[in-house]
Amino acid sequence: MERRITEEQVTKAILNWLEASGWEIVCFDFPQSGTGTSLHPKGENSKTKNIIIPDIVAYKASEDIGVFFENKNRFYYNDFLKIEKLRKTTDYKEALSKLFDEKLPRQMYYGIGLPDQKLFWEKAKQSLSRIDFLITVADSGFVKVSYTVNPKIFNGKN
């Protein structure tokens, strides 16, 4: 049976790639890691209800921009909906700003990390309008920007 790259491997590969490109990792999480930071929607304090645990939040101080990742080991449509909600509403802005010492970066981008597989790309293509970027990770660990609304996010000056 083909060994599929895991969500843990996707996240670790993207963490390494971001750090090598000058990003500061604000927080990260993958299954069973115990490292997650919970974001509560505005006005809610429940321990579990409606919380979001970002898979990666990173910050580039030189450009004052932040990125938010949801990662998976497969295409998962609900993650695209989650990212769309984060982009279009302010529900989690307050919680997110706490990660940045109460001041959100000048620009936040929200996207998805997935294994680099043709099948996933075919499915993701239908939903690209919901996200700011799609980062894919090959079995070798090679990380690629498969889609972005702004090529400058991961390539320097915004």
Next chain:
Amino acid sequence: MKYRIWYSTESLADYVIYHTNLRNSTVIKKKMFESDANNATQFHTMPDHIKQILYLDAPDIIVELDSEPIFSIEVSTEAGTGHNVFQRFGRLAASVENNVPAFYVYPEAVIINRAKGSTTKWDSINPLVFKALDDVMSIYQIPALFYYFPSDYRANQNPINSPNIRKKGLKFDRNRNFAGCPDGSDNEMRLMFKAINEIISVVKISGAIKGREKLLGKRLFIDRKTFMQGEYASKGGNINMSPLTATIKIPTDYLLRHLSQYESAKYKIGELLRSRKETIIYKVDAGFRGDPYPGAIAAIDYLLCREGKTFEEREYNLVMAWGNLTVDDNKKNLELTSKKSTITDFIDDVKASENKNLLKKTYNQIANNEISRYYMQVRYGSMFSKVKHIRVFSYFADAILFPDGALWRDA
């Protein structure tokens, strides 16, 4: 000699291999599938001796030598106040119940921000965990050792000054390959690696089964036990702490009187409950659910009831009561009321697990990739396919009481 390391997170497997003498050996890493309940397509592929450990709960890591488990590790980053420190105790129980040495890594304290009152403080560990582990070692005569997850707690009593305040004051390893793992350069972790190396060395010479029995006589393990006993004392540990504050000891006659409502001319409650004069009742006045109660009942067993390696060897019956329990000493009986829990909650969870089983299918209905799982279920029934809290409660509790029903063992 062939080592295999079963993992929930690959980072932790890599971390343990890198920091211990396992790095000098051939080690095969294998993903652990925790139960038939949550990994129906994979769990049956696990070796039988690993399944037996996973029956109760899944530690983060199990290391085996030539198909014999030699130790397990459970790592938590949660705040260990009250019941919470015992939340993962079932994972440790899973290991020691199979005579496998266990390591429990837990923070001494974690920084918690409370929106209410806008307070930021260290939530420190419930020291009763040290006594629970000490009792486990007395019962099983194998190591069940505690190590602190590295944190800024001792150096920065004021949490605001913690350099790792964003990470709840915890010190994680900086090597991304070990993402999420405790800082491997910390003294506590170095001591744990030494203990692991000692286990590897002893089982290499004496074999896994005889080697395990020798471990507690080794200086390194004696010293760690002494450290744990010291932490229990210095942190004010005593037996009036959670979850023991939620227990009550009653004459078993009261329990039997309560259960007599289920007796008839044809049926009498069996010998097991009657064989113990007194009974410990764990009172849970909450909606029926899992965490943190499965770990807590395991800890209560070791702290109050057990005097041998199996649940049959108990000084006291161990009973779980879901609801508001009143003991009526005049009537020598129990009264249990609740608006939160009912026996139906338990039964529904059992039924939901049972629905995933294959045993009612005809051969033609079983896909080829399901045959091995079917055959496992033929042998073990639904032993591995019930959800964790049902497995753990029914393993540890001699009886479970609800306001509108009860379950108990006859023998």
